[in-house]
Amino acid sequence: xxxxxxxxxxxxxxxxxxxxxxxxxxxxxxxxxxxxxxxxxxxxxxxxxxxxxxxxxxxxxxxxxxxxxxxxxxxxxxxxxxxxxxxxxxxxxxxxxxxxxxxxxxxxxxxxxxxxxxxxxxxxxxxxxxxxxxxxxxxxxxxxxxxxxxxxxxxxxxxxxxxxxxxxxxxxxxxxxxxxxxxxxxxxxxxxxxxxxxxxxxxxxxxxxxxxxxxxxxxxxxxxxxxxxxxxxxxxxxxxxxxxxxxxxxxxxxxxxxxxxxxxxxxxxxxxxxxxxxxxxxxxxxxxxxxxxxxxxxxxxxxxxxxxxxxxxxxxxxxxxxxxxxxxxxxxxxxxxxxxxxxxxxxxxxxxxxxxxxx
Amino acid sequence: xxxxxxxxxxxxxxxxxxxxxxxxxxxxxxxxxxxxxxxxxxxxxxxxxxxxxxxxxxxxxxxxxxxxxxxxxxxxxxxxxxxxxxxxxxxxxxxxxxxxxxxxxxxxxxxxxxxxxxxxxxxxxxxxxxxxxxxxxxxxxxxxxxxxxxxxxxxxxxxxxxxxxxxxxxxxxxxxxxxxxxxxxxxxxxxxxxxxxxxxxxxxxxxxxxxxxxxxxxxxxxxxxxxxxxxxxxxxxxxxxxxxxxxxxxxxxxxxxxxxxxxxxxxxxxxxxxxxxxxxxxxxxxxxxxxxxxxxxxxxxxxxxxxxxxxxxxxxxxxxxxxxxxxxxxxxxxxxxxxxxxxxxxxxxxxxxxxxxxxxxxxxxxxxxxxxxxxxxxxxxxxxxxxxxxxxxxxxxxxxxxxxxxxxxxxxxxxxxxxxxxxxxxxxxxxxxxxxxxxxxxxxxxxxxxxxxxxxxxxxxxxxxxxxxxxxxxxxxxxxxxxxxxxxxxxxxx
Ligand code: SF4
Ligand code: SF4
Numbered sequence: 001x002x003x004x005x006x007x008x009x010x011x012x013x014x015x016x017x018x019x020x021x022x023x024x025x026x027x028x029x030x031x032x033x034x035x036x037x038x039x040x041x042x043x044x045x046x047x048x049x050x051x052x053x054x055x056x057x058x059x060x061x062x063x064x065x066x067x068x069x070x071x072x073x074x075x076x077x078x079x080x081x082x083x084x085x086x087x088x089x090x091x092x093x094x095x096x097x098x099x100x101x102x103x104x105x106x107x108x109x110x111x112x113x114x115x116x117x118x119x120x121x122x123x124x125x126x127x128x129x130x131x132x133x134x135x136x137x138x139x140x141x142x143x144x145x146x147x148x149x150x151x152x153x154x155x156x157x158x159x160x161x162x163x164x165x166x167x168x169x170x171x172x173x174x175x176x177x178x179x180x181x182x183x184x185x186x187x188x189x190x191x192x193x194x195x196x197x198x199x200x201x202x203x204x205x206x207x208x209x210x211x212x213x214x215x216x217x218x219x220x221x222x223x224x225x226x227x228x229x230x231x232x233x234x235x236x237x238x239x240x241x242x243x244x245x246x247x248x249x250x251x252x253x254x255x256x257x258x259x260x261x262x263x264x265x266x267x268x269x270x271x272x273x274x275x276x277x278x279x280x281x282x283x284x285x286x287x288x289x290x291x292x293x294x295x296x297x298x299x300x301x302x303x304x305x306x307x308x309x310x311x312x313x314x315x316x317x318x319x320x321x322x323x324x325x326x327x328x329x330x331x332x333x334x335x336x337x338x339x340x341x342x343x344x345x346x347x348x349x350x351x352x353x354x355x356x357x358x359x
Numbered sequence: 360x361x362x363x364x365x366x367x368x369x370x371x372x373x374x375x376x377x378x379x380x381x382x383x384x385x386x387x388x389x390x391x392x393x394x395x396x397x398x399x400x401x402x403x404x405x406x407x408x409x410x411x412x413x414x415x416x417x418x419x420x421x422x423x424x425x426x427x428x429x430x431x432x433x434x435x436x437x438x439x440x441x442x443x444x445x446x447x448x449x450x451x452x453x454x455x456x457x458x459x460x461x462x463x464x465x466x467x468x469x470x471x472x473x474x475x476x477x478x479x480x481x482x483x484x485x486x487x488x489x490x491x492x493x494x495x496x497x498x499x500x501x502x503x504x505x506x507x508x509x510x511x512x513x514x515x516x517x518x519x520x521x522x523x524x525x526x527x528x529x530x531x532x533x534x535x536x537x538x539x540x541x542x543x544x545x546x547x548x549x550x551x552x553x554x555x556x557x558x559x560x561x562x563x564x565x566x567x568x569x570x571x572x573x574x575x576x577x578x579x580x581x582x583x584x585x586x587x588x589x590x591x592x593x594x595x596x597x598x599x600x601x602x603x604x605x606x607x608x609x610x611x612x613x614x615x616x617x618x619x620x621x622x623x624x625x626x627x628x629x630x631x632x633x634x635x636x637x638x639x640x641x642x643x644x645x646x647x648x649x650x651x652x653x654x655x656x657x658x659x660x661x662x663x664x665x666x667x668x669x670x671x672x673x674x675x676x677x678x679x680x681x682x683x684x685x686x687x688x689x690x691x692x693x694x695x696x697x698x699x700x701x702x703x704x705x706x707x708x709x710x711x712x713x714x715x716x717x718x719x720x721x722x723x724x725x726x727x728x729x730x731x732x733x734x735x736x737x738x739x740x741x742x743x744x745x746x747x748x749x750x751x752x753x754x755x756x757x758x759x760x761x762x763x764x765x766x767x768x769x770x771x772x773x774x775x776x777x778x779x780x781x782x783x784x785x786x787x788x789x790x791x792x793x794x795x796x797x798x799x800x801x802x803x804x805x806x807x808x809x810x811x812x813x814x815x816x817x818x819x820x821x822x823x824x825x826x827x828x829x830x831x832x833x834x835x836x837x838x839x840x841x842x843x844x845x846x847x848x849x850x851x852x853x
Binding site for chain 2: 008009012013016019022077117120287289290291292294297336340341342343344345346350352355
């Protein structure tokens with residue numbers, strides 16, 4: 001018997017799971033929404049997307065090579081594609097190319113590889129990238145455009161778009177528009193109550209579909225939701241984080257809106273604007289940076305929902321999802337410590353169950 | 360019957376259909392049988408035959424070597440060809456003392472086998488336990504724990520239920536399924552006899568619902584006995600784990616570091632029940648067992664009833680040999696089975712399956728970094744956090760792993776099975792458990808040495824004190840003598 005080995009303990013069968021399978025399923029789930037977004041924001045969005053994802057992949061290659069690993073294997077696992085992809089869709093679609101590159105450096109080189117690579121990072125790389133450029137280049141990062149679908153009247157052509165993404169003299173004023181969250185916030189700052197300003201943001205249907213200024217990922221709630229449900233069906237993610245996150249956000253919105261409609265936007269508005277759905281299904285559910293137990297995941301989701309609402313409502317930034325995710329990422333090790341399943345045959349405290357203790 | 364939920368678990372690809380419809384076939388007598396002295400948990404047995412001895416089928420060849428041990432019997436009639444070291448069916452591939460028997464082909468039972476017990480239910484429970492012990496029966500589901508010891512639990516615990524484990528939750532294996540289908544009456548009878556020995560008023564047979572024919576056959580066989588209930592339990596690996604089956608059926612969770620017997624439940628395997636039936640009713644010791652021979656590399660998978668001591672290579676040859684080179688040959692099921700170092704090892708009492716698996720089936724891949732997906736946490740039937748324990752062990756922090764619960768792990772392998780990064784988690788846990796146990800033993804050993812040393816020191820001290828006292832007494836006596844006026848004798852001596 002020359003072919004059998006006894007160098008390894010069992011089990012000698014394995015679930016049809018692998019890291020790359022998981023990652024590529026996530027990418028597949030993101031694809032419909034992203035294609036829609038790219039179409040909606042046209043050539044500049046496509047260029048920025050390619051630049052951002054491309055930089056992330058290149059940086060992964062470099063970092064793994066420097067660390068002495070196998071770059072092909074690292075890229076093949078698909079994790080860096082997710083980072084790049086999520087980062088790209090969280091940027092203003094018409095941002096200049098270097099915003100994508102800088103964000104990629106912070107996401108991949110710093111947030112991921114400085115921590116030791118796949119599985120070792122504490123913070124969600126894409127969100128680190130986004131927050132760094134948001135803080136460093138506030139002008140570029142808040143220059144939203146109204147959607148101009150590809151090939152529609154008024155959409156920039158290919159060459160013109162090259163200028164937008166790669167050119168040097170883009171007049172930001174000419175393209176800038178406010179996202180609904182931002183608009184309501186600035187209006188409130190000007191003394192216009194939320195319940196009055198909110199009638200001026202696009203209608204519910206447009207918000208849902210994403211026909212409003214914003215980052216790509218903020219668009220098209222139904223497609224993002226469909227992708228999220230697909231991931232649940234495939235058992236890549238579970239309901240715990242998305243439901244607790246969106247539920248908290250909705251609850252906070254609804255509660256405070258009921259108390260003071262002039263000051264607070266409603267629950268539904270919070271749900272369908274900004275990156276709520278993308279964040280809940282694709283960003284907060286990042287394996288590496290979220291708790292491993294279901295109990296921990298629920299607390300994690302509630303935390304992000306709460307922080308997002310607080311930042312959106314009280315802080316200087318109109319969208320708080322990225323900050324909220326990063327803050328809760330920092331708490332993940334503690335959540336892992338405190339929220340764990342009860343061990344079979346033991347009490348929550350870890351003592352053996354009493355012998356005659358019927359539950 | 361109401362069932363209770365069990366946490367976690369997995370649903371592997373069962374692949375039982377390859378052998379589930381193959382009726383048990385008897386293996387023709389092989390040319391030689393190899394009976395290792397250690398086929399069970401506990402102390403090795405001691406050979407009571409010597410080279411050249413003529414033995415009959417069922418004659419004892421090795422007697423129980425301690426309180427927790429089991430006897431072995433000649434699986435057929437023949438001659439003892441050797442008592443020598445032979446490779447054991449253990450991953451280490453180390454040889455161990457083995458009795459080699461050359462069959463004479465007549466397969467004659469010994470004339471002096473004990474008689475069957477006509478009415479075991481009227482017999483003293485101790486008589487049943489003694490018979491089971493004398494018959495060399497061990498847990499045949501794989502654990503190979505001496506059954507008589509387990510049947511003793513009734514003397515220290517008030518038992519309510521004998522749980523007969525027919526879950527057979529390991530993929531591929533169908534030997535218990537076939538036994539229940541073909542010998543339901545024997546299994547039920549053996550179970551009732553065991554319940555009597557235990558003093559347990561009821562018997563519950565738990566069978567996973569992916570074996571409907573077995574459930575049907577057993578239900579029919581049990582129909583006449585109101586104290587026996589057959590219940591289908593959910594198909595959920597590791598349902599066959601004692602603690603989990605007990606939970607599914609009684610709803611009670613065995614406290615850590617305790618036995619199911621503390622809840623009034625004792626679990627025995629179906630094949631064990633049948634062996635008890637043979638021992639008690641006919642006085643026949645355990646000399647054969649049914650082995651599922653399966654896996655993608657086996658030409659004609661089958662359930663084979665083989666004499667104990669048959670070489671695995673003969674079993675494989677009987678099943679048409681390999682249709683392709685196997686990647687692994689496994690003793691037991693694919694989840695908890697052990698890799699075999701060679702095919703030239705004997706069939707032992709706890710061997711439920713021989714699987715020759717192809718690379719496709721074993722799906723071995725190099726492990727990747729943990730992506731913290733949490734799957735292992737979700738599925739662990741013991742409520743552990745495998746990802747955390749593995750991290751501790753990787754950093755050589757055994758105490759951390761112990762605190763995190765590694766000693767509560769039942770090594771079911773579910774976590775390794777599900778891990779997308781193919782991390783050999785159970786491998787880590789088995790290592791840690793071994794190391795922690797060794798440490799524990801060492802500590803106890805040291806404690807013992809310390810205690811010994813202390814008692815020695817005490818003794819020395821006492822002796823010294825006694826000597827001193829004696830010396831002092833002697834000195835005092837001398838002083839007294841010196842002080843005393845000289846007697847006439849003294850004078851005479853002077
Ligand atoms: S299943 Fe594997 S990859 Fe997932 S958390 Fe557990 S050890 Fe890590
Ligand atoms: S092998 Fe241990 S840690 Fe892994 S799932 Fe089974 S009981 Fe849990």
